[in-house]
Amino acid sequence: MPLLYRHFAASASKCEWQHGRPHWCKVDSDPSVAESHGALPMSYNAHRFAHREHLGLTPGEFAVLHRLSTPQKVQSFLNAICINHETDGETILSVREVLSQRHAHCIEAAFVAACAFWVHGKPPLVMHLDCAATDYPHVIALFRRGRDWGAISKSNGTPLRYRDPIYRSLRELAMSYFHEYSDRHGRKTLRSYSVAFDLRCVDAKLWVTNAHACLETNDRLAGARHYPLVTSRQERLLVRRDPFERHTAKTVEYPPPAVKKRAKQRSVG
Numbered sequence: 001m002p003l004l005y006r007h008f009a010a011s012a013s014k015c016e017w018q019h020g021r022p023h024w025c026k027v028d029s030d031p032s033v034a035e036s037h038g039a040l041p042m043s044y045n046a047h048r049f050a051h052r053e054h055l056g057l058t059p060g061e062f063a064v065l066h067r068l069s070t071p072q073k074v075q076s077f078l079n080a081i082c083i084n085h086e087t088d089g090e091t092i093l094s095v096r097e098v099l100s101q102r103h104a105h106c107i108e109a110a111f112v113a114a115c116a117f118w119v120h121g122k123p124p125l126v127m128h129l130d131c132a133a134t135d136y137p138h139v140i141a142l143f144r145r146g147r148d149w150g151a152i153s154k155s156n157g158t159p160l161r162y163r164d165p166i167y168r169s170l171r172e173l174a175m176s177y178f179h180e181y182s183d184r185h186g187r188k189t190l191r192s193y194s195v196a197f198d199l200r201c202v203d204a205k206l207w208v209t210n211a212h213a214c215l216e217t218n219d220r221l222a223g224a225r226h227y228p229l230v231t232s233r234q235e236r237l238l239v240r241r242d243p244f245e246r247h248t249a250k251t252v253e254y255p256p257p258a259v260k261k262r263a264k265q266r267s268v269g
Contacts (some may be wrong), residue, residue, distance in 0.1 A: 047200075048121050049118070049119065049120070049121045050115065050118040050119050050124075050204075054204065055095075055115070055119075055204050055208050055209070056204060056205065056208060056209040057095075057096065057208065057209065061095075061096060061099050062119070064077075064099055065095075065112075065115055065116045065119045066119055066120075068116040068119075068120075069120055071143050071150060071152060071162075071165075074112075074113045074116050074117075074141075074152050075113075075152050075153075075162045077112075078104065078109045078112065078113065078152065078154045079154075079253075081098070081102045081103055081104060082102065082103040082254050083103060083104070083105060083154070083155075083156040083252075083253065083254040084101075084103040084104050084105040084108060085103075085254075085256050085257060086105070087256075087257060090213075091105075091108070091213060092107060092108065092213045092214040092215060092217075092218050093108040093111075093213075093214070094108075094111065094206075094207055094208055094209055094210040094211070094214050095111050095112050095115045095207065095208045095209070096208065096209045096210075096211075097210075097211070098111070098112050099112070104154055105154065106138050106139045106140070106153065106154050106155060106160075107126075107139040107214075107218060107221075108154075109141075109152070109153075109154030110126045110139040110140055110141040110152065110153075110154070111126075111199075111207050111208070111214070111217075113141035113152040114126050114141045114199050115199075115208055117141065117143060118199075118200070122143060123198055123200070124141075124198065124199040124200060125141065125142040125143075125196045125197065125198055125199070126139055126140065126141050126142065126196075126197050126199060126221060127139065127140050127141075127142055127151070127170065127173075127174070127193055127194050127195075127196060127197065128193070128194040128197065128221050128222055128224065128226070129174060129177060129181070129190060129192075129193055129194075130190075130191055130192045130193070130194070130222075130226055131181065131189040131190050131191055132183070132187070132189040132191060134183045134185070134187060134189060135181070135182070135183045135187075135189035137222070138153070138155070138160055138177070138181070139221065140152060140153045140163075141153075142170075142173075142196055143165065144165060145165035146165075147168070148165045148166055148167055148168060149163075149165060149167045149168075149169070149170060149172070149173045150162075150163050150164050150165030150166070150167070150173075151163040151173060156252045156253050156254055157249060157251065157252055157253075158180075158248070158249070158251055159177070159180030159181065159249070160177055160180070160181065163176055170193060170195075170196060171193065171227065171229070173193075174190070174193035174229060175229060177190060178190050178229065179241075180241075180245075180249070182240075182241050182246075182249065184246075185240070186240040186241040186242070186243075186245070186246045187238070187240055188238050188239075188240070188241070190229060191228065191229060191230065191235075192226040192227055192228050192229055193226060193227055193229060194221065194224045194225065194226050194227075195224050195225050195226075195227075197220075197221050197224050199217070201220075202216075202217050202220055
């Protein structure tokens with residue numbers, strides 16, 4: 001996950017609201033949902049279904065997203081593509097670039113999942129999970145079954161994966177990642193979660209078809225309101241994960257490429 005992803009732009013802020021509650025939103029007791037669904041932003045795109053022409057995608061690109069008609073299909077598709085090891089430098093790829101390059105890390109996969117949901121008439125919601133300075137943030141795409149929340153998540157390890165829609169609030173969902181969210185020293189690092197951020201308040205050109213790093217979208221998401229998961233006292237008393245847990249956490253789905261090492265060996269020979 002890119003280091004630049006940790007930096008919040010000074011101008012990053014929540015969308016400014018000017019209209020009433022969208023018709024598809026439910027009133028929710030979870031403040032992180034109520035805030036994100038409170039009204040429509042100034043740049044809000046009112047289309048419930050995302051059409052190909054609006055997204056700016058080619059027929060082939062749109063067809064891929066159209067086939068991802070359920071959360072399970074979305075997660076299976078993202079699991080099947082390689083993790084983005086960023087061998088050529090830090091990236092925040094758009095939906096188009098992920099479909100082209102066939103790899104993604106968390107925020108890039110969340111863009112794809114959210115876009116697929118939008119194509120099928122579901123709101124393209126994502127959540128930013130922030131952490132201690134010793135670790136990297138994580139981004140998930142949100143979906144609901146009834147009033148319960150689930151998540152699409154791309155991770156190279158085992159813990160930060162798909163979540164079934166069984167969580168009654170966004171806090172509950174975020175807390176499901178808490179125990180395994182740790183740095184290489186076994187310190188539990190998850191600290192806060194964001195509002196359910198609706199990507200319709202960001203121009204599709206900035207996250208769907210952007211040929212460059214989606215920095216503005218990242219900054220808008222990272223700058224959204226966050227809610228703490230632990231108090232400072234609880235943080236001081238957190239117990240590190242034990243050696244066995246830390247050992248199992250080293251298992252990865254897609255090992256990093258060894259191209260540079262092989263190249264060096266050839267040059268020596």
